Amino acid sequence: MSIKLPSPWNIVLPLGGAVSVLIAWQFLLPLAGVPSYIVPTPSEIGGVMTKEYALLWRNFWPTLHESVLGFLFGNGIAVILAIVFVHNRYLQAAYFPVILFLNTIPILALAPVIILMFGLGMAPKVVIAAVICFFPTLVNMIRGLESITPNEHELFRILSASKAETLWRLRLPRAAPFLFSSLRIASATAVIGAVVGEWIGSDRGLGAMIIQATFNYQSGRLYAAIVLCSLLSISIFALVVACEKWVIRYHD
Amino acid sequence: MNAAHADFAIAAKALDVGYQSASGALNIVLQDFNLDVSAGEFLTIIGPSGCGKSTFLRAVADLVQPVKGSLEVFGSKPVDSRLKRDVSFVFQDSTLLPWRTVLENVLLPLQIGKAGTDGSSGDANALLDMLGLSNFKNRYPGQISGGQKQRVAIARALISKPKILLMDEPFGALDEITRDRLNDELLRIWRDTGMTILFVTHSIMEAAYLGERALILSANPGRVRKIVDLRSLKDNGQTLSREDPRLTDAMRDMRNELSHC
Numbered sequence A: 001m002s003i004k005l006p007s008p009w010n011i012v013l014p015l016g017g018a019v020s021v022l023i024a025w026q027f028l029l030p031l032a033g034v035p036s037y038i039v040p041t042p043s044e045i046g047g048v049m050t051k052e053y054a055l056l057w058r059n060f061w062p063t064l065h066e067s068v069l070g071f072l073f074g075n076g077i078a079v080i081l082a083i084v085f086v087h088n089r090y091l092q093a094a095y096f097p098v099i100l101f102l103n104t105i106p107i108l109a110l111a112p113v114i115i116l117m118f119g120l121g122m123a124p125k126v127v128i129a130a131v132i133c134f135f136p137t138l139v140n141m142i143r144g145l146e147s148i149t150p151n152e153h154e155l156f157r158i159l160s161a162s163k164a165e166t167l168w169r170l171r172l173p174r175a176a177p178f179l180f181s182s183l184r185i186a187s188a189t190a191v192i193g194a195v196v197g198e199w200i201g202s203d204r205g206l207g208a209m210i211i212q213a214t215f216n217y218q219s220g221r222l223y224a225a226i227v228l229c230s231l232l233s234i235s236i237f238a239l240v241v242a243c244e245k246w247v248i249r250y251h252d
Numbered sequence B: 001m002n003a004a005h006a007d008f009a010i011a012a013k014a015l016d017v018g019y020q021s022a023s024g025a026l027n028i029v030l031q032d033f034n035l036d037v038s039a040g041e042f043l044t045i046i047g048p049s050g051c052g053k054s055t056f057l058r059a060v061a062d063l064v065q066p067v068k069g070s071l072e073v074f075g076s077k078p079v080d081s082r083l084k085r086d087v088s089f090v091f092q093d094s095t096l097l098p099w100r101t102v103l104e105n106v107l108l109p110l111q112i113g114k115a116g117t118d119g120s121s122g123d124a125n126a127l128l129d130m131l132g133l134s135n136f137k138n139r140y141p142g143q144i145s146g147g148q149k150q151r152v153a154i155a156r157a158l159i160s161k162p163k164i165l166l167m168d169e170p171f172g173a174l175d176e177i178t179r180d181r182l183n184d185e186l187l188r189i190w191r192d193t194g195m196t197i198l199f200v201t202h203s204i205m206e207a208a209y210l211g212e213r214a215l216i217l218s219a220n221p222g223r224v225r226k227i228v229d230l231r232s233l234k235d236n237g238q239t240l241s242r243e244d245p246r247l248t249d250a251m252r253d254m255r256n257e258l259s260h261c
């Protein structure tokens, strides 16, 4: 159980915390002598964001597309594979270890290979984002689908429920909280995947922008791109949380 | 098949039931188990922990296969009555699905397979009414008490109009007052429906108060130790007082018998 604060504090405290950090960043960092080509102040970043609005927007869209598509494909395939594995122990025994092994390859080592395979377009970035989402969701989903209690299983057997009915009416609802907890994490990792893909082989997208801005010492633009990456993750996260609230309406 | 068999709701002859262990060895729980239960009977089952009470109910419900001997439910195999939805089960922990409201939980059996088409949400509302749950039907299981949960579980078991109701320590986790009340409600439902009820309990009081007969099992291997006939106390069809001296006598005998199991 998390500790619940009285309700106005739930909003006031995080907001206050963020504002205080921004104020400190704005006024203390220059006082400490940190030059703005290393860390620009929030107002400078805000200035770049309004001035270079069109450029940022142009690079935001590809990253948005890649991360959302990667998120959908990676998690979708993980869910389907988890359902297959739970219904076929033999397949699970044969292929889960292979997937486990593949998961140990660092995504940074895998990314160039994926770019080699899929070329320089949007596809390899989507694949990298999907790969990075895939494994945690697979593991969580298998655990969720198997988290039914022996009595629940017997209840469905007495009702002579088919496998499909047991899946739909018992296993999937049981797995939903497990799925959402990994989707929350995937909302950040999908963006990481897309950005990493763009670093390695792209001239578009926030990842490409980050690399170019770094080499050209355009720190305002660099930080603006970082802010957009984080906004993108937060938006996907918020969507996931909204879906979760809608799907899981009960409390134990 | 013998015609007389069909009159029995349940007939077990020289029945062996066991479980396969992980190493493949067969662990026999019930051995040479013989029992006839008439249609419409209320049979309570009591015995030491691990003697196979739940195992017997699970065999009747076709959740575990007999190793040897015969087990008939209404004259045919347990699997047939399972497929016909003649048998319902009530678990000790109610086993309600937490993501479904009370009403949705009761409707679950109607939403699975084709067997449920002869019941309706009207039936569900009537059952919830009968069990005093009308005000709670839109709540989730996490929002109701243990006694209410068990009532919902009973409503869910009754929605498919079963001929046999199997109850495995259904009120074991409830306080005594709630348990007494639910016992009386169960007796009323039994009289109204004419169902056959097999009721496993650890409470001698419950076993004597509810059952027309009380089955006492011994452990290792699980066998019928004694069947206590309580019908003479209950013949007039009226509810027995819990303080009735004849009930107290029967309980003393049962306690005595159980101490030798």
Ligand SMILES: Nc1ncnc2c1ncn2[C@@H]1O[C@H](COP(=O)(O)OP(=O)(O)OP(=O)(O)O)[C@@H](O)[C@H]1O
Pocket (backbone or CB within 6 Å): B019, B020, B029, B047, B048, B049, B050, B051, B052, B053, B054, B055, B056
């Ligand atoms: N699924 C199972 N697999 C293997 N062995 C089992 C299984 N279920 C029960 N057993 C064993 O069968 C024996 C009888 O179990 P059962 O649950 O029928 O006892 P019980 O009389 O209901 O006991 P209790 O009063 O504690 O509920 C026990 O020794 C138990 O260990």
Ligand SMILES: [Mg+2]
Pocket (backbone or CB within 6 Å): B053, B054, B055, B168
């Ligand atoms: Mg038991």
